[in-house]
Amino acid sequence: MLGPFLGVAGIQVTDKAIAWASARAPWFNRVMEGFPTLLVREGQRDRAAMRSQSLTDPALDRALHAAGLEYEREVVIGRLEPNGKITLVRRAR
Template sequence: MDIVIRASVMFAILFGLLRLMGKRELGQMTPFELVMLVVLGDLIQQGITHNDFSLTGATLAIATFAFWASVLGWVSYRWPRAERAIEGEPRVLIRDGALIEANMKRDRLTRRELESEMRLAGIAHVRDVAWAILEPEGRISFIRRGDGEPAKAEDARPA
């Protein structure tokens, strides 16, 4: 039972830390951050299992993490308010070719990083973007000006 309690506490701490890190940091990791994540996993394991290297202890720790992940998934599915708190909300970074500086500051995103993502999406200038949205998982979605036209009825007909 001790392992389950420690695993639950570590799950809550890890969840809180990941939410504090922000969306963007999770979306793009440097090699150093990836190594730190692996080391963090080892430190968490040591904190949960102490000196228990048994298969039962590891199974209990993994099952506890899976249980809490499932609970959070179910809660976010069942209650939309909880979903926004657990998973976060998309945030608009560019609207009609204009940067929204306050939202970029909120997620610690620089213009250079945004422009880099734009180039990867094949967009050369901020003025060419109707919408840029930072998704809850850290990706940036771009909608070009003119791409957001409503679909016509003839487009929906089968060929």
């Protein structure tokens, strides 16, 4: 009965330690959260970046349509955020 309690307590202590360090050291927070991946640059899909993130063309198409865009040429920059959301910045008209 003591084993599961120690396991849960260890996980909680680790979680609190990471949260504490992330709140006090921006560099540590960046390491823990990750970095965005550029998927679209100046209207061109970065196939290598998409492949490294296992992102399919239809998935990026859905994100474009959700943002009210039809083609990636309308995008200056598109990135996959560490939380999994795709952020698209529209080209100025």
